[in-house]
Amino acid sequence: MNFISSVISRLIAGSASIAGLLVLLLVVHVTLDVIMRFVFETPLNSTILYVSAFYMVGIAFLPLAAVEQKDGHIAVELLVEKFPQKLQNFIAGLALLLTFIVTATVAVRTGDEALAKYLGGAYSIEAGGKVITWPTYLSLPIGFGLMSIVAGWKLVCMIMGRPHGLNALKIEDPYLSGGDSQ
Numbered sequence: 001m002n003f004i005s006s007v008i009s010r011l012i013a014g015s016a017s018i019a020g021l022l023v024l025l026l027v028v029h030v031t032l033d034v035i036m037r038f039v040f041e042t043p044l045n046s047t048i049l050y051v052s053a054f055y056m057v058g059i060a061f062l063p064l065a066a067v068e069q070k071d072g073h074i075a076v077e078l079l080v081e082k083f084p085q086k087l088q089n090f091i092a093g094l095a096l097l098l099t100f101i102v103t104a105t106v107a108v109r110t111g112d113e114a115l116a117k118y119l120g121g122a123y124s125i126e127a128g129g130k131v132i133t134w135p136t137y138l139s140l141p142i143g144f145g146l147m148s149i150v151a152g153w154k155l156v157c158m159i160m161g162r163p164h165g166l167n168a169l170k171i172e173d174p175y176l177s178g179g180d181s182q
Helices: 002-039 047-061 064-069 085-120 134-160
Strands: 123-126 129-132
Touching: 002 047, 002 064, 002 134, 047 123, 047 134, 064 134, 085 134
Parallel strands: none
Antiparallel strands: 123 129
16 A cells, blocks of 8 residues: 555656646746846747646646645535534545546546647647647646546545555755754
8 A cells, every 4th residue: 555655646746846847937938038028129939828828737737636635625624523523534535536536537538638639739829830739738637637546545545444645745944944843
Protein backbone atom coordinates (compact mmCIF):
# COMPACT_ATOMS: atom_id res chain seq x y z
CA MET A 1 0.00 0.00 0.00
CA ASN A 2 2.90 2.34 0.70
CA PHE A 3 4.16 1.84 -2.84
CA ILE A 4 0.81 2.87 -4.35
CA SER A 5 0.58 5.90 -2.06
CA SER A 6 4.13 6.88 -3.00
CA VAL A 7 3.44 6.63 -6.73
CA ILE A 8 0.25 8.66 -6.44
CA SER A 9 2.02 11.28 -4.30
CA ARG A 10 4.81 11.59 -6.87
CA LEU A 11 2.32 12.02 -9.72
CA ILE A 12 0.53 14.71 -7.74
CA ALA A 13 3.82 16.46 -6.94
CA GLY A 14 4.75 16.35 -10.62
CA SER A 15 1.48 17.85 -11.82
CA ALA A 16 1.55 20.53 -9.10
CA SER A 17 5.16 21.33 -9.99
CA ILE A 18 4.23 21.78 -13.64
CA ALA A 19 1.45 24.15 -12.55
CA GLY A 20 3.97 26.10 -10.45
CA LEU A 21 6.33 26.28 -13.41
CA LEU A 22 3.46 27.58 -15.55
CA VAL A 23 2.90 30.38 -13.02
CA LEU A 24 6.55 31.39 -13.33
CA LEU A 25 6.41 31.22 -17.13
CA LEU A 26 3.26 33.33 -17.15
CA VAL A 27 4.91 36.02 -15.02
CA VAL A 28 8.05 36.06 -17.18
CA HIS A 29 6.06 36.08 -20.43
CA VAL A 30 3.75 38.92 -19.39
CA THR A 31 6.66 40.92 -17.94
CA LEU A 32 8.60 40.55 -21.19
CA ASP A 33 5.51 41.55 -23.16
CA VAL A 34 5.07 44.71 -21.07
CA ILE A 35 8.77 45.61 -21.38
CA MET A 36 8.73 44.99 -25.13
CA ARG A 37 5.49 46.94 -25.56
CA PHE A 38 6.42 50.05 -23.58
CA VAL A 39 10.19 50.21 -23.96
CA PHE A 40 10.72 48.95 -27.49
CA GLU A 41 7.16 49.49 -28.87
CA THR A 42 7.07 45.94 -30.25
CA PRO A 43 4.92 43.66 -28.07
CA LEU A 44 5.33 39.90 -28.15
CA ASN A 45 2.92 38.19 -30.52
CA SER A 46 0.14 35.97 -29.12
CA THR A 47 0.68 36.80 -25.43
CA ILE A 48 -3.04 36.78 -24.68
CA LEU A 49 -3.44 33.41 -26.40
CA TYR A 50 -0.55 31.86 -24.47
CA VAL A 51 -1.79 33.26 -21.16
CA SER A 52 -5.42 32.20 -21.63
CA ALA A 53 -4.96 28.91 -23.47
CA PHE A 54 -1.70 27.54 -22.11
CA TYR A 55 -0.80 29.02 -18.75
CA MET A 56 -4.17 29.61 -17.10
CA VAL A 57 -5.66 26.24 -18.07
CA GLY A 58 -2.71 24.34 -16.63
CA ILE A 59 -2.57 26.52 -13.53
CA ALA A 60 -6.26 25.91 -12.86
CA PHE A 61 -6.54 22.17 -13.53
CA LEU A 62 -3.19 20.47 -12.92
CA PRO A 63 -3.21 21.03 -9.11
CA LEU A 64 -6.71 19.57 -8.58
CA ALA A 65 -5.28 16.34 -7.17
CA ALA A 66 -2.96 18.23 -4.81
CA VAL A 67 -5.96 20.07 -3.39
CA GLU A 68 -7.89 16.79 -3.00
CA GLN A 69 -4.84 15.18 -1.40
CA LYS A 70 -4.89 17.84 1.33
CA ASP A 71 -8.72 17.77 1.67
CA GLY A 72 -8.64 21.37 0.50
CA HIS A 73 -11.81 21.44 -1.60
CA ILE A 74 -14.83 23.29 -0.33
CA ALA A 75 -16.80 21.30 2.24
CA VAL A 76 -19.84 22.25 4.30
CA GLU A 77 -19.40 20.70 7.72
CA LEU A 78 -21.75 22.84 9.75
CA LEU A 79 -24.48 20.22 10.02
CA VAL A 80 -22.50 17.03 9.43
CA GLU A 81 -20.14 17.57 12.38
CA LYS A 82 -23.17 17.19 14.71
CA PHE A 83 -23.94 13.69 13.36
CA PRO A 84 -22.70 10.45 14.99
CA GLN A 85 -19.22 9.37 13.84
CA LYS A 86 -20.52 6.36 11.86
CA LEU A 87 -22.87 8.60 9.86
CA GLN A 88 -20.06 11.11 9.31
CA ASN A 89 -17.86 8.31 7.97
CA PHE A 90 -20.65 7.09 5.69
CA ILE A 91 -21.18 10.59 4.31
CA ALA A 92 -17.42 11.05 3.81
CA GLY A 93 -17.29 7.73 1.94
CA LEU A 94 -20.28 8.70 -0.18
CA ALA A 95 -18.63 12.05 -0.98
CA LEU A 96 -15.44 10.25 -2.04
CA LEU A 97 -17.42 7.83 -4.20
CA LEU A 98 -19.29 10.67 -5.91
CA THR A 99 -16.06 12.63 -6.36
CA PHE A 100 -14.43 9.58 -7.92
CA ILE A 101 -17.32 8.96 -10.31
CA VAL A 102 -17.72 12.58 -11.40
CA THR A 103 -14.01 13.33 -11.81
CA ALA A 104 -13.34 10.05 -13.64
CA THR A 105 -16.23 10.80 -16.00
CA VAL A 106 -14.95 14.32 -16.63
CA ALA A 107 -11.42 12.95 -17.17
CA VAL A 108 -12.63 10.46 -19.76
CA ARG A 109 -14.77 13.03 -21.56
CA THR A 110 -12.05 15.69 -21.63
CA GLY A 111 -9.53 13.00 -22.61
CA ASP A 112 -11.69 12.18 -25.63
CA GLU A 113 -11.78 15.88 -26.50
CA ALA A 114 -8.00 16.20 -26.09
CA LEU A 115 -7.48 13.21 -28.38
CA ALA A 116 -9.82 14.72 -30.98
CA LYS A 117 -7.95 18.04 -30.81
CA TYR A 118 -4.63 16.23 -31.16
CA LEU A 119 -5.80 14.20 -34.14
CA GLY A 120 -7.28 17.32 -35.72
CA GLY A 121 -4.12 19.32 -35.07
CA ALA A 122 -6.00 22.12 -33.27
CA TYR A 123 -4.46 25.55 -33.60
CA SER A 124 -5.30 29.24 -33.41
CA ILE A 125 -4.33 32.04 -35.71
CA GLU A 126 -3.00 35.01 -33.80
CA ALA A 127 -1.14 38.02 -35.19
CA GLY A 128 -0.84 36.27 -38.54
CA GLY A 129 0.86 33.23 -37.03
CA LYS A 130 -0.34 29.71 -36.41
CA VAL A 131 -0.13 28.63 -32.74
CA ILE A 132 -0.72 24.93 -32.02
CA THR A 133 -3.23 24.66 -29.16
CA TRP A 134 -3.99 20.94 -28.86
CA PRO A 135 -1.53 20.43 -25.92
CA THR A 136 -3.63 22.77 -23.76
CA TYR A 137 -6.47 20.24 -23.81
CA LEU A 138 -4.34 17.71 -21.89
CA SER A 139 -4.46 19.66 -18.61
CA LEU A 140 -8.08 18.75 -17.93
CA PRO A 141 -7.89 14.95 -18.25
CA ILE A 142 -4.61 14.93 -16.31
CA GLY A 143 -6.00 17.11 -13.51
CA PHE A 144 -9.37 15.38 -13.23
CA GLY A 145 -7.83 11.93 -13.76
CA LEU A 146 -5.37 12.40 -10.90
CA MET A 147 -8.11 13.81 -8.71
CA SER A 148 -10.25 10.72 -9.39
CA ILE A 149 -7.29 8.47 -8.53
CA VAL A 150 -6.80 10.32 -5.23
CA ALA A 151 -10.52 10.11 -4.34
CA GLY A 152 -10.65 6.43 -5.33
CA TRP A 153 -7.53 5.61 -3.31
CA LYS A 154 -8.86 7.44 -0.26
CA LEU A 155 -12.15 5.54 -0.58
CA VAL A 156 -10.37 2.16 -0.84
CA CYS A 157 -8.25 2.98 2.21
CA MET A 158 -11.31 4.19 4.14
CA ILE A 159 -13.13 0.92 3.40
CA MET A 160 -10.07 -1.09 4.45
CA GLY A 161 -9.68 1.00 7.61
CA ARG A 162 -6.15 2.09 6.75
CA PRO A 163 -4.57 5.54 6.36
CA HIS A 164 -4.29 6.61 2.72
CA GLY A 165 -0.62 7.53 3.12
CA LEU A 166 -0.67 10.31 0.54
CA ASN A 167 2.07 12.73 1.42
CA ALA A 168 1.20 16.29 0.59
CA LEU A 169 3.95 18.61 -0.54
CA LYS A 170 5.54 20.21 2.47
CA ILE A 171 6.86 23.71 2.03
CA GLU A 172 8.71 24.91 5.07
CA ASP A 173 9.63 28.46 5.90
CA PRO A 174 13.41 28.41 6.44
CA TYR A 175 13.08 31.09 9.09
CA LEU A 176 10.65 29.00 11.13
CA SER A 177 12.34 25.62 10.75
CA GLY A 178 15.60 26.66 12.40
CA GLY A 179 14.83 24.54 15.43
CA ASP A 180 12.92 27.18 17.31
CA SER A 181 9.94 25.70 19.05
CA GLN A 182 7.22 28.12 19.92
